[in-house]
Amino acid sequence: MSAAAYFAALNPANLFRAMPGNAAQGIVWGLMALGVYLTFRVLDIADLTVDGSFTTGGACAVMMILAGRPAWAALLVSLAAGLAAGLVTGLLHTRLGIPAILAGILTQFSLWSVNLRIMKAAANQAVSVDKFGMFYKATRGRGFLLSSRFVPQAIGVGLALAGAMIAVLYWYFGTEQGSAIRATGNNPAMSRAQGINIDSMKVLGLAVSNGLVALSGGLMAQFQGYADINMGRGSIVIGLAAVIIGEVLCDAVFRRGANFAVRLGFIVLGGVIYYLVVGVVLWLKLPTNDLKLFTAVVVALFLAVPYLQKKSKSSFRQAGRAAAKKEAASRA
Amino acid sequence: MLDLNHVSKTFNPGTVNEKKALSDLDLHLREGDFVTVIGGNGAGKSTMLNAVAGVWPVDGGSIVIDGHDVTGLPEYRRAAFIGRVFQDPMMGTAPSMQIEENLALAYRRGRRRGLSWGVTRAERELYRQKLHTLGLGLEDRMTVKVGLLSGGQRQALTLLMAALQKPKLLLLDEHTAALDPATAAKVLELSDRIVADSGLTALMITHNMKDAITHGNRLIMMNEGRIILDIRGEEKKKLTKADLLQKFAEVSGVQEESDQVLLS
Ligand SMILES: Nc1ncnc2c1ncn2[C@@H]1O[C@H](COP(=O)(O)OP(=O)(O)OP(=O)(O)O)[C@@H](O)[C@H]1O
Numbered sequence: 205m206s207a208a209a210y211f212a213a214l215n216p217a218n219l220f221r222a223m224p225g226n227a228a229q230g231i232v233w234g235l236m237a238l239g240v241y242l243t244f245r246v247l248d249i250a251d252l253t254v255d256g257s258f259t260t261g262g263a264c265a266v267m268m269i270l271a272g273r274p275a276w277a278a279l280l281v282s283l284a285a286g287l288a289a290g291l292v293t294g295l296l297h298t299r300l301g302i303p304a305i306l307a308g309i310l311t312q313f314s315l316w317s318v319n320l321r322i323m324k325a326a327a328n329q330a331v332s333v334d335k336f337g338m339f340y341k342a343t344r345g346r347g348f349l350l351s352s353r354f355v356p357q358a359i360g361v362g363l364a365l366a367g368a369m370i371a372v373l374y375w376y377f378g379t380e381q382g383s384a385i386r387a388t389g390n391n392p393a394m395s396r397a398q399g400i401n402i403d404s405m406k407v408l409g410l411a412v413s414n415g416l417v418a419l420s421g422g423l424m425a426q427f428q429g430y431a432d433i434n435m436g437r438g439s440i441v442i443g444l445a446a447v448i449i450g451e452v453l454c455d456a457v458f459r460r461g462a463n464f465a466v467r468l469g470f471i472v473l474g475g476v477i478y479y480l481v482v483g484v485v486l487w488l489k490l491p492t493n494d495l496k497l498f499t500a501v502v503v504a505l506f507l508a509v510p511y512l513q514k515k516s517k518s519s520f521r522q523a524g525r526a527a528a529k530k531e532a533a534s535r536a
Numbered sequence: 537m538l539d540l541n542h543v544s545k546t547f548n549p550g551t552v553n554e555k556k557a558l559s560d561l562d563l564h565l566r567e568g569d570f571v572t573v574i575g576g577n578g579a580g581k582s583t584m585l586n587a588v589a590g591v592w593p594v595d596g597g598s599i600v601i602d603g604h605d606v607t608g609l610p611e612y613r614r615a616a617f618i619g620r621v622f623q624d625p626m627m628g629t630a631p632s633m634q635i636e637e638n639l640a641l642a643y644r645r646g647r648r649r650g651l652s653w654g655v656t657r658a659e660r661e662l663y664r665q666k667l668h669t670l671g672l673g674l675e676d677r678m679t680v681k682v683g684l685l686s687g688g689q690r691q692a693l694t695l696l697m698a699a700l701q702k703p704k705l706l707l708l709d710e711h712t713a714a715l716d717p718a719t720a721a722k723v724l725e726l727s728d729r730i731v732a733d734s735g736l737t738a739l740m741i742t743h744n745m746k747d748a749i750t751h752g753n754r755l756i757m758m759n760e761g762r763i764i765l766d767i768r769g770e771e772k773k774k775l776t777k778a779d780l781l782q783k784f785a786e787v788s789g790v791q792e793e794s795d796q797v798l799l800s
């Protein structure tokens with residue numbers, strides 16, 4: 205295919221048509237990224253449980269809806285399941301002394317089996333919005349909160365939920381308990397000296413984080429109309445991408461540091477931007493199989509930026525070169 | 537106020553790195569005692585403070601603070617009784633949190649942390665006053681992240697935090713060692729003032745013999761996990777550096793260069 209034919213085949217209208225749907229999906233991933241932010245930035249733990257707990261949330265939501273329960277109640281079950289998953293990782297880490305990253309991997313690994321059990325041994329369980337209806341449409345408040353079939357509503361509900369979530373997190377991390385969690389991630393030695401039970405704080409933080417992630421998984425299952433055993437795969441990387449995009453933007457806009465709530469808002473925005481970029485990649489008909497490679501490279505680059513910046517200011521190589529230059533000059 | 541009864545601690549027992557850091561240590565402090573602690577490197581000074589703070593469990597003996605036997609309590613539960621300032625200025629504060637948030641964390645030491653606000657308006661006023669007494673201008677920068685402060689400012693803040701909820705015991709482990717001489721002198725003076733104002737019971741480790749002599753009402757010297765010298769009251773007031781060096785040589789049997797052993 206010639207370049208001209210390639211560009212001629214790209215229809216901008218298609219991109220614009222896909223954008224709202226991508227944005228809605230991005231908001232749900234942005235909510236998930238809030239959970240990643242809690243562990244990765246606030247607690248300073250890289251928690252890999254999320255790949256499993258996101259699916260757990262989706263599986264719980266779908267099975268609850270299939271069982272005839274209201275969609276909002278299904279989300280509460282997702283939340284509870286996520287809390288439990290985080291609790292397990294936290295206990296493996298603090299009570300049994302397993303390094304946090306391994307504890308997360310173990311829980312994630314085991315969740316595969318748990319998720320299959322929840323989904324009655326099927327790798328995929330579908331719920332149709334046609335059958336169960338939307339929340340407000342003649343379902344007496346039992347139907348889906350959001351669906352890819354009703355994109356504007358999905359965006360509205362997603363934003364409302366994001367706002368509510370950010371408000372709750374802002375409040376919680378401003379309380380005595382939330383401050384203790386932040387201190388634990390920031391300086392564990394000091395936290396212990398100030399009477400904080402850092403093990404409990406880590407367990408609590410991991411639980412809250414995975415609760416949020418599973419809740420997002422439940423929303424995603426509603427949005428796409430099914431839960432899939434693989435739906436959470438790689439969600440840690442997508443979450444990190446959203447966190448990093450959000451933080452870079454936030455720091456660019458607010459050079460003197462932003463309020464915690466604003467920061468969280470930018471994380472959600474990071475999820476939206478990630479999915480809009482994914483939409484462009486799809487629209488360009490770039491090979492989607494390479495999407496994960498591309499995402500990983502971008503995340504790795506951004507994670508490396510602070511380190512490389514520091515190194516560009518002072519490194520052994522530079523010091524060595526400068527010394528050699530001086531030596532050569534003095535000899536000449 | 538503090539009783540260490542036959543406390544012992546061996547690190548890495550049963551390995552080639554086995555190290556008896558505290559052996560049958562006895563120490564009794566009265567309320568209001570301000571004890572300076574000296575001794576060579578590896579004498580067990582920090583280990584003694586860590587044993588009191590509960591960084592790890594001791595192998596034998598008991599630790600009693602103001603009548604409470606805390607031997608079986610983990611560090612975070614002993615914190616209700618203890619204020620601490622570390623040698624490393626980075627250790628005592630949370631760098632990404634604001635000055636007032638750090639103070640608020642310290643203000644809740646020994647209390648249950650629930651779901652009420654982490655910092656209240658009334659507290660802010662208290663913190664402002666307390667910070668004002670430091671004379672560092674921090675009262676006007678209460679929402680600044682602690683990571684932006686200098687080492688001396690952080691140590692001063694850590695001291696304030698340690699004393700905010702009057703502790704039964706203040707533990708200072710070479711808390712001025714990382715500071716320049718002028719800042720060190722200021723922080724030391726501040727320590728004196730805080731101990732005096734609140735009538736605290738304190739243990740202060742130092743490698744500066746002059747400081748050890750001029751501060752506090754009691755001085756102990758440690759060697760090989762034991763207290764080998766304990767001088768208080770009038771006797772301490774008359775103490776000179778030369779006396780200390782001689783006593784150290786006598787008791788420990790180290791003859792030459794003891795000056796360096798102590799000051800290193
Ligand atoms: N956590 C630990 N693990 C293993 N050995 C330790 C530990 N802490 C202290 N030690 C050892 O116990 C001995 C006493 O150490 P300690 O830190 O109490 O000395 P110190 O009197 O504070 O000396 P310094 O003046 O150098 O600070 C040393 O031999 C030290 O190597």
Ligand SMILES: [Mg+2]
Binds near residue numbers: 582583
């Ligand atoms: Mg020491």
